[in-house]
Amino acid sequence: MEITGAEIVIRCLHEEQVEHIFGYPGGAVLYIYDEIYKQKKFQHVLVRHEQAAVHAADAYARCTEKVGVCLVTSGPGVTNAVTGIATAFMDSIPMVILTGQVPTHAIGLDAFQECDTVGITRPCVKHNFLVKDVRDLATTIKKAFYLARTGRPGPVLVDIPKDITRDRCKFDYPKEISMRSYNPVIKGHSGQIKKAVQLMLSAERPMIYTGGGIILGNASPVLRELVDLLGYPCTNTLMGLGAYPATNEKFLGMPGMHGTYECNMAMQNCDVLVGIGARFDDRVIGNPKHFAQNPRKIIHVDIDPSSISKRVKVDLPIVGDVTEVMREMIALIKESIAAGHGTNKKALGHWWEQIAGWRTKKCLAYDQGPDVIKPQYVVEKLWEVTQGEAFITSDVGQHQMFAAQFYKFDYPRRWINSGGLGTMGVGLPYAMGVKLAHPDADVACVTGEGSIQMCIQELSTCQQYRLPVKVINLNNRYLGMVRQWQEIEYESRYAESYMDSLPDFVKLTEAYGHVGMQITKPSDVEPALREAFKMKDRLVFMDFITDREENVWPMIQTGKGLSEMLLGSEDL
Amino acid sequence: MRHIISILVENEPGALSRVVDLFAARAYNIETLTVAPTEDPSLSRMTIVSKGSDDVIEQITKHLNRLIDVVKVVDLVEHPYIERELMLIKVRAVGKS
Numbered sequence: 001m002e003i004t005g006a007e008i009v010i011r012c013l014h015e016e017q018v019e020h021i022f023g024y025p026g027g028a029v030l031y032i033y034d035e036i037y038k039q040k041k042f043q044h045v046l047v048r049h050e051q052a053a054v055h056a057a058d059a060y061a062r063c064t065e066k067v068g069v070c071l072v073t074s075g076p077g078v079t080n081a082v083t084g085i086a087t088a089f090m091d092s093i094p095m096v097i098l099t100g101q102v103p104t105h106a107i108g109l110d111a112f113q114e115c116d117t118v119g120i121t122r123p124c125v126k127h128n129f130l131v132k133d134v135r136d137l138a139t140t141i142k143k144a145f146y147l148a149r150t151g152r153p154g155p156v157l158v159d160i161p162k163d164i165t166r167d168r169c170k171f172d173y174p175k176e177i178s179m180r181s182y183n184p185v186i187k188g189h190s191g192q193i194k195k196a197v198q199l200m201l202s203a204e205r206p207m208i209y210t211g212g213g214i215i216l217g218n219a220s221p222v223l224r225e226l227v228d229l230l231g232y233p234c235t236n237t238l239m240g241l242g243a244y245p246a247t248n249e250k251f252l253g254m255p256g257m258h259g260t261y262e263c264n265m266a267m268q269n270c271d272v273l274v275g276i277g278a279r280f281d282d283r284v285i286g287n288p289k290h291f292a293q294n295p296r297k298i299i300h301v302d303i304d305p306s307s308i309s310k311r312v313k314v315d316l317p318i319v320g321d322v323t324e325v326m327r328e329m330i331a332l333i334k335e336s337i338a339a340g341h342g343t344n345k346k347a348l349g350h351w352w353e354q355i356a357g358w359r360t361k362k363c364l365a366y367d368q369g370p371d372v373i374k375p376q377y378v379v380e381k382l383w384e385v386t387q388g389e390a391f392i393t394s395d396v397g398q399h400q401m402f403a404a405q406f407y408k409f410d411y412p413r414r415w416i417n418s419g420g421l422g423t424m425g426v427g428l429p430y431a432m433g434v435k436l437a438h439p440d441a442d443v444a445c446v447t448g449e450g451s452i453q454m455c456i457q458e459l460s461t462c463q464q465y466r467l468p469v470k471v472i473n474l475n476n477r478y479l480g481m482v483r484q485w486q487e488i489e490y491e492s493r494y495a496e497s498y499m500d501s502l503p504d505f506v507k508l509t510e511a512y513g514h515v516g517m518q519i520t521k522p523s524d525v526e527p528a529l530r531e532a533f534k535m536k537d538r539l540v541f542m543d544f545i546t547d548r549e550e551n552v553w554p555m556i557q558t559g560k561g562l563s564e565m566l567l568g569s570e571d572l
Numbered sequence: 573m574r575h576i577i578s579i580l581v582e583n584e585p586g587a588l589s590r591v592v593d594l595f596a597a598r599a600y601n602i603e604t605l606t607v608a609p610t611e612d613p614s615l616s617r618m619t620i621v622s623k624g625s626d627d628v629i630e631q632i633t634k635h636l637n638r639l640i641d642v643v644k645v646v647d648l649v650e651h652p653y654i655e656r657e658l659m660l661i662k663v664r665a666v667g668k669s
Binding site (some may be wrong): 118119122123126127130147152179180181182304305306310 | 585
């Protein structure tokens with residue numbers, strides 16, 4: 001039987017067992033929406049702006065092991081979605097973006113709501129397709145899901161002209177797909193793994209540094225086994241938080257620009273650095289020349305060969321799936337231990353003593369007085385009140401760093417933020433995506449008064465779908481991170497970092513039908529949080545009026561090295 | 573250094589654009605470029621000559637391999653190779669004897 005292209009799209013999504021899609025209708029996708037109307041297997045979530053549809057689908061993928069799906073119309077639907085697509089691309093998030101396009105005969109004629117979608121999105125997708133024949137549609141969607149979730153994951157876009165959704169053909173969804181030009185490496189090179197293990201076991205000052213790859217590769221349990229077997233210190237990057245439990249002694253905190261003193265000192269002074277599913281990026285390594293001053297051997301495990309030796313020369317590269325490679329490492333280490341060798345316990349003891357010394361700096365300490373709320377205090381209390389079990393999304397800025405530093409993530413996929421692109425405005429749509437995937441879990445969006453206003457219209461979506469997330473607005477009446485840089489690097493000239501005439505967030509939230517609270521006193525922080533989280537079925541917007549000029553410490557200034565941290569204003 | 577990169581790609585619309593974008597995004601100039609289908613018409617071969625720092629060219633090569641349409645990438649300069657140039661000249665003749 002022949003069915004329409006629009007029906008084929010729906011059937012493909014059913015075959016992929018999609019449960020939620022996020023989107024916004026428009027002319028070019030009306031046939032598809034008509035078929036969505038007729039089916040019940042998945043829920044469509046209508047956002048208020050296409051950017052939020054992509055962010056929500058992105059978060060949905062980040063907090064589950066699924067591929068996020070969104071659907072937008074041609075032209076402005078696509079251009080609005082681009083920020084979301086680029087955000088997902090930078091963090092390697094598996095997503096399928098379905099976009100409407102003007103009919104094939106109108107392409108290139110400056111038709112209404114036409115844009116060159118595959119051209120505009122080419123640099124920020126793993127791959128994209130323009131479907132020119134309805135008979136290619138099912139295979140193309142199959143390929144899109146396959147490409148999105150395998151190898152180094154990423155967003156894949158399928159552009160579907162309107163006439164293709166009306167044309168008919170037989171539906172045949174391929175069970176398997178293979179592409180001669182796409183063969184991601186899964187198994188690491190055994191010889192390299194053997195050498196890596198020898199190097200790891202001979203280390204006197206080892207350091208294990210892991211990133212988002214552990215989360216994406218569902219490798220957290222294997223990482224825990226590896227770290228515990230070796231007894232080595234471990235750090236997770238901003239993208240990798242939760243891979244190793246933050247409350248464990250062996251966890252040294254986050255590395256990099258706003259990482260902990262002990263972690264950055266260990267990264268700089270170790271003799272063997274084992275990077276797994278991390279990409280040595282500029283916010284983590286600081287100045288690569290300064291980083292290279294200390295001699296150390298670097299092992300790098302990554303599924304993507306183009307990540308290796310990109311910013312930092314690596315001595316021992318291993319291309320492969322992080323789980324597979326770590327499993328092989330664990331087997332070899334166990335053999336060595338059984339044969340009476342294992343790690344260098346004596347040297348390791350000294351190394352831990354040195355780390356204990358660095359820890360006494362207490363680099364994250366802050367002083368919560370009786371009058372003004374410190375942003376760090378809010379996050380610490382949030383962690384206590386939710387018992388470390390909540391899903392936390394964040395926007396981008398100081399509040400993001402405070403959340404990363406002070407919410408101790410013990411599980412993977414609980415910390416959802418835009419690490420690579422650093423997109424302000426993701427927090428609320430991220431929280432929506434997470435809440436739909438985990439309706440019974442506590443979901444909080446840690447944000448600031450700058451970021452939240454970039455996608456605040458989604459409070460309306462939260463009302464429509466009854467998404468009772470908690471918004472933790474750390475309101476310092478400044479674009480905090482910009483102001484911090486201006487204070488430190490631009491002699492306190494606060495150019496356009498002050499936001500005049502903020503809305504009354506409580507009234508605004510109430511206008512959308514939610515609960516608003518304003519908290520101004522430190523003593524009210526914890527009771528207010530408890531009250532908010534008791535309201536299981538209500539979205540609560542908590543506007544915390546915080547210290548205006550609090551800074552995120554430690555901080556590594558642009559061009560400086562990992563061990564050149566500023567620990568507070570006294571270092572300026 | 574001068575590099576001659578030979579790329580085997582799927583003969584698909586947009587494949588050339590994906591390849592060229594990697595150079596353009598880094599503001600690297602392509603000196604010469606040829607593209608033609610191979611004996612297998614579903615594949616095309618692109619030969620690109622570009623000058624640039626070895627690090628950047630290596631990064632471009634890795635990213636070329638990452639493109640879904642790309643089957644194989646070889647930097648010919650890394651191996652012994654023979655280079656030939658052919659010039660075709662069009663002459664406008666006035667036809668007077």
